[in-house]
Amino acid sequence: MATKRIVIDPVTRIEGHLRVEAVVEGNKITDAISSGTIFRGLEIILQNRDPRDAWAFAQRICGVCTHVHALASIRAVEDALQITIPKNANLIRNIMSATQDIQDHAVHFYHLHGFDWIDVVSALKADPAQTSAIAMSISKWPLSSTSYFTEIQNKIKKLVESGQLGIFANAYWGHPAYKLPPEVNLLGVAHYLEALNWQKEIVKIHAVFGGKNPHPNYTVGGVPSAINLHSHGVINMERLNLVKSKIDEAKTFIEQVLIPDILAIAGFYKNELWGGGIRNYMSYGDYPQTSINEPDSFLVPRGVVLDGDLTRVYEVDLKDPEQIQEFVDHSWFRYDNPDAGLHPWDGKTEPQYDGPKPPYQYLDENKGYSWSKSPRWQGKPMEVGPLARFVVAYAKGDEEIRHLVDSALQKLDLPLEALFSTLGRTLARALETQHRVNLLEKFYKDLISNIKAGDTATFNNEKWNPETWPAEAQGVGFCEAPRGSLGHWVKIKDGKIANYQAVVPTTWNASPRDAKKQLGAYEASIIDTPLANPEQPLEVLRTIHSFDPCIACACHLLDPQGHELNVVKAY
């Protein structure tokens, strides 16, 4: 059968620059490559700096999860220097992480991924009275009247009639792969707008504990938040009450809007269960109840599940040089021994571009084709992220996760196997917000009772002075970021950073193939996807977006001339 190669570059509604090339036979994808087309050189900039400053640089890797890179960085330095943190600091960090997860997941679902499932233009055909009836049947959320949905519909109408779709431009409206009736599409658009309002409230929690948002403040040895319930200008009862009110709002939004929406939408797509990909899942684990050095206390468990086999969970050791390694066979980097993998402590970031000269038509998968390296666990490619965390927790018998998964699948009348799909990935991310808001409530309660018991410590200064440090030390810091397992590895020599390597979630997921020709998670997940219209590869975007890509990036400039948009081109 004749094959053709389609190119999506850049993939839009993600963080950073990603290119996907897919080989199509008839209406099915038979091969795919994923290429990170921007170079991330953070490691180079950190050499020889004070390790206590590294977080402030690391958090600028990305503009979306400004929390997680800072957290992984301070944890790496604390691990290297064997610094323990006070109980309040651990709780506040957990609150920051859960807040990040919730905000990021909701923004991803409504503002980055939603329009892969929701057809905005179709919403114009909806009967607002029916939308209202549907809304009331799935939730007690108060914004559900006919007049409310009519108003939303008029807003969209005005935008479409103006011919300036703006944020709604460049999509495949009317594509046959959209399955929702107009009334549900209208509901989706209404909640898209509401989510915009709500997401700016939840991040106020970051501003309370981190002093500001975006890019809150952190410190090695604890958190930079002084606590005094009865004082001004510090974390006091008024500030803590604000946090509590934001947690309550988040819980209501998640339970009355986000979860009912995802279940309603998934119901219309439940027969489309492709996109599972490699089915190897990894979680470093996070949310320690005691200390990050005690994985048994993690409320998001650690482990690896291979080939979708839930009967066995493998241990993960981030310090074992044989377990996590990065390969560069198909990347634009240079190693002394190009075929060997390097553990991040001994990792190298030496760019060596040998790709085609831009502008080019196709990349060559037999050579280097990405700025992303190929990380492997025990030589195997892994998927990381909400689905991976859910699969590992489910396999480990985590009761809360099992309940969340089982009850959602029961409502959808789907088997457990259905999780291993594009839809399953999106479902897991939504359900994870419920898990995290429950954690938020718990950590908040623990924090209040600890403070009321008289413990206001948030910082351990015992090893703040570099004179207390060993001449040489190495550490690893990790967390479960919204997009998956994030690790920072640091080597410290004479008080300065001697080597620094970050292996970010998207490096795992967007990884190019390796010397053994094992595909990365994106690549494998696209294969076998049927396309309703190969000229408009909506189904590919849906699967790629289901991973919530973040091609760790970070520059933005205003451009006065180019009203040319970042178009999704399919050749």
Place this chain on the structure above:
Amino acid sequence: MSNVKVLGVGNLIRQDEGLGIHLLQALQNKLPPVTPSGLELLDGGTGGLVLLDYVESADKLLILDAVAAGRKPGEIVIWQEEEIPYFIASKMTAHQVGLAEVLHWAKFRGKYPQEIVVVGIQPKCLDWGTELSEEVRNSLPAALEEVLNILKKWGVKL
């Protein structure tokens, strides 16, 4: 007096990409220790949607940023109103939900500030690093003068 907000954006570890933040810091150093009433400053960094609230709550908004205006490196550019691109446009833009999209959102939601001015500088180098290029560094004092003039015009007592 109306509520005036200054928003510096950009990435401090991408050399000139961070010039908006450098300019914001220069402004802060010029201000008295207690920020004049009615004036607020924010280091927006590489933030996207999280900046929406700040933008929407301003009567008058002054944005400091690196701008791909096709000028000579270091040249200062001032945009007002309809000159401000309100949707993401640049291929150099890595953030899909960037500041331009935030402005678009504010407009769509009917919460656009009464007045927005962008003071930008054409960058030279967007490579990894924390130092500004010489051209941009040399332009900072003049850009700061522009910023102060705009704030004075808006009634901020400096």
